[in-house]
Amino acid sequence: MRPAIRPAVAADQPALVALDEVCFGSSAWSTVAWATEFDRLAEDRVILVADEGSVVGYVVLLVPPVALDVVELLRIAVTPAERRTGIGGQLMTAALARCAGRTVLLEVAAGNESAVELYGGFGFEEISRRRGYYAGGEDAVIMRWRESV
């Protein structure tokens, strides 16, 4: 079944906390951090979920109200059992559809091959690196997307 992609609602919060923990382990956002993300929905956050009866993926964007300001893709994840079935791509498509005319930036660990490949497939290009940014000395890659006209 192809999940529906829809904006998150408050009732999704527990599922997102749990899925984030599964996907990011010790780097997961806390319950408080997720609550802050939801508090900012009216301000500058967009949270989309992939819903197939339960939440199987999500993407979080920081979308400043000023159109000239860059959008940041803060997080994207898909439940491990359903990876490589197109859900990450569905979430990216829906996220970027909300970024018409904007520049989108993100940061990703250089060794996160699945994410780097996903982003590259959507036209994100590496523009810079933070050398040795992560514990263990891994680089953070900064990638940029601009809507092609």
Ligand SMILES: CC(C)(COP(=O)(O)OP(=O)(O)OC[C@H]1O[C@@H](n2cnc3c(N)ncnc32)[C@H](O)[C@@H]1OP(=O)(O)O)[C@@H](O)C(=O)NCCC(=O)NCCS
């Ligand atoms: C990155 C992630 C969201 C991709 O989600 P997904 O649902 O598996 O992605 P899709 O099935 O839509 O794949 C889309 C494309 O991404 C790339 N891709 C995804 N997984 C890949 C892998 N393991 N190796 C190489 N490329 C991969 C491919 O180009 C793929 O297209 P293809 O299947 O036609 O080759 C998922 O792997 C994930 O949740 N990772 C853990 C969380 C994370 O690291 N998030 C990014 C940092 S915030």
